[in-house]
Amino acid sequence: MHTSSHALARLLGDFSAGAGPAHRRLSDLIRLLILDGRLPLDTALPGERDLAAVLGISRTTVSTAYATLREQGYLSSRDRARGRTQVPTRAQPEPASPGPDLIDFSHAAPPAPGEALHRAYTRALDRLPRYLPRHGYHPAGLPELRAAVARRYTERGLATDPEQILVTNGAQHAFSLLVRTTLRPRDRVVTDHPSYPHALQVLRSAGCRITPVAVTEDGWDVDGLAAAARGAAMVFLIPDFHNPTGLLMSEVDRARLRFDGGLVVDETMTELALDTAPPVPVAAHRPGVVSIGSAAKTFWGGLRIGWLRADRGLVQRLAQARAGTDLGTPVVEQLACAELLGEIEQVLPGRLAELRERRAFLLELVGEHLPDWTVGRSDGGLSVWARLPEPVSSALAAVAPRFGVHLAAGPRFGVGGAFERYVRLPYSLDPAPMTDGIKGIAAALSAVRSGTRAPTTPATPLA
Numbered sequence: 001m002h003t004s005s006h007a008l009a010r011l012l013g014d015f016s017a018g019a020g021p022a023h024r025r026l027s028d029l030i031r032l033l034i035l036d037g038r039l040p041l042d043t044a045l046p047g048e049r050d051l052a053a054v055l056g057i058s059r060t061t062v063s064t065a066y067a068t069l070r071e072q073g074y075l076s077s078r079d080r081a082r083g084r085t086q087v088p089t090r091a092q093p094e095p096a097s098p099g100p101d102l103i104d105f106s107h108a109a110p111p112a113p114g115e116a117l118h119r120a121y122t123r124a125l126d127r128l129p130r131y132l133p134r135h136g137y138h139p140a141g142l143p144e145l146r147a148a149v150a151r152r153y154t155e156r157g158l159a160t161d162p163e164q165i166l167v168t169n170g171a172q173h174a175f176s177l178l179v180r181t182t183l184r185p186r187d188r189v190v191t192d193h194p195s196y197p198h199a200l201q202v203l204r205s206a207g208c209r210i211t212p213v214a215v216t217e218d219g220w221d222v223d224g225l226a227a228a229a230r231g232a233a234m235v236f237l238i239p240d241f242h243n244p245t246g247l248l249m250s251e252v253d254r255a256r257l258r259f260d261g262g263l264v265v266d267e268t269m270t271e272l273a274l275d276t277a278p279p280v281p282v283a284a285h286r287p288g289v290v291s292i293g294s295a296a297k298t299f300w301g302g303l304r305i306g307w308l309r310a311d312r313g314l315v316q317r318l319a320q321a322r323a324g325t326d327l328g329t330p331v332v333e334q335l336a337c338a339e340l341l342g343e344i345e346q347v348l349p350g351r352l353a354e355l356r357e358r359r360a361f362l363l364e365l366v367g368e369h370l371p372d373w374t375v376g377r378s379d380g381g382l383s384v385w386a387r388l389p390e391p392v393s394s395a396l397a398a399v400a401p402r403f404g405v406h407l408a409a410g411p412r413f414g415v416g417g418a419f420e421r422y423v424r425l426p427y428s429l430d431p432a433p434m435t436d437g438i439k440g441i442a443a444a445l446s447a448v449r450s451g452t453r454a455p456t457t458p459a460t461p462l463a
Contacts, residue, residue, distance in 0.1 A: 008051065010417050012055070013417035027064075029395065042084050044082040044083070073086070103404055103405050103437040105407045111300070111428070112300035112302065116299075116347045117303070123336075124335035128332060128335065141307070141334060142338070147338075149165045149307050152341055157280040157284050164315060166307060166315045166318050171268045174292045183206055185206065187233035189233060190229045191203075191211070191236045192225075193214050193415065193418070196238060196413070208233075213225050220237075225259070230260060235264065237249075239279070240268075240270040246377070249282075254282050263289045263290070264292065265289060267292060269381040269382065270293065272351075274378075274379065275379050276379055290308060290314070291309040294307070297382060303340075304329075355428070369438050370442055375387075385424060391420035392420070393419065394410075400440065405440035410423055410424070
């Protein structure tokens, strides 16, 4: 795979922002693109002369940046060949995933509800013997879990039969299966913008053309979505406590969603209503909507259970199609998830109260240590969307590991290098690491602004 100079320039955005040598800013951002997955592995980078011309910088700057990446192990060094992206085979100061000494601000995921989760698995193991004489394959999911998910939809205002539920290995698996089964390369998909990075990656991997429609502080542009959706094969939205902004689509706008293409909604955050009543599913306003949900955000990311709600015909089609990649979801996890859904009304109040406290604590920290950042309204979910005064999000994420923090850059949530002025801040961490993380981000930002790209002491969590 090759990437052109113009394509790489779009991914880099305004890499000139920030102090320090241009070659270092360039190498930092290319390394971040590799670590984020926005620049796939084994991709040949453009020639030095071509990239320099497109970026409007000297060839020496590009050559020095490429040399730095080779030294760090992020670029191959075969003779007379374009350097190809890779990850280091040896330990590096900025690992591809958060190490034990890095505070992870890149994921928005809550800790497990310990007692409730333990109790659910205990009951699941008690019920397991009845399944042992069978083969254990359930492509559409265990009847008990399908019934529990359908019951929860009905409780939320959308009458649902178990036959309308397909159980998957997480929400991303459900979306990937749907895209792989129903779309073709070059199909056009409309998404809200910003959006969930892994969903965007699924669409890119399928060869789809993505048409983004902005989500602003005022919410969704429903008329803009309708105009963009003309001729599109699919519309993918996150209306319930949108990831990353935390916004909730109003009931009025939900009722106005009318598209020619199929509408798919991600409802993984729907149970995390912090400042409002739980939303009625979008599918209650319009037949034919495909709804995707998950236990990961409500209960625990380690419980890899997701589901898809659709008409029976599509559920059957997807259950048959998944046989090409897997034969079903683990039985014990499905039984545990059914138990948790059965007592969700007892589990949720405590979790929501804790998230409200953590969100308030995060906002206090941002106000104290990052006073020139503007934090958008978050009606629920697990994160806020913060706006920076200058477009340095990628530079900040590239430098942050040196200050003890793993951070997701704003452009991860967008198309075409957008959102260099934004950072998603999760409030799912405990207070102590949250405090250290915000302090580390503030120190990294100061370094980006001043051009001092490394701390004076080793990168460890700040006290």
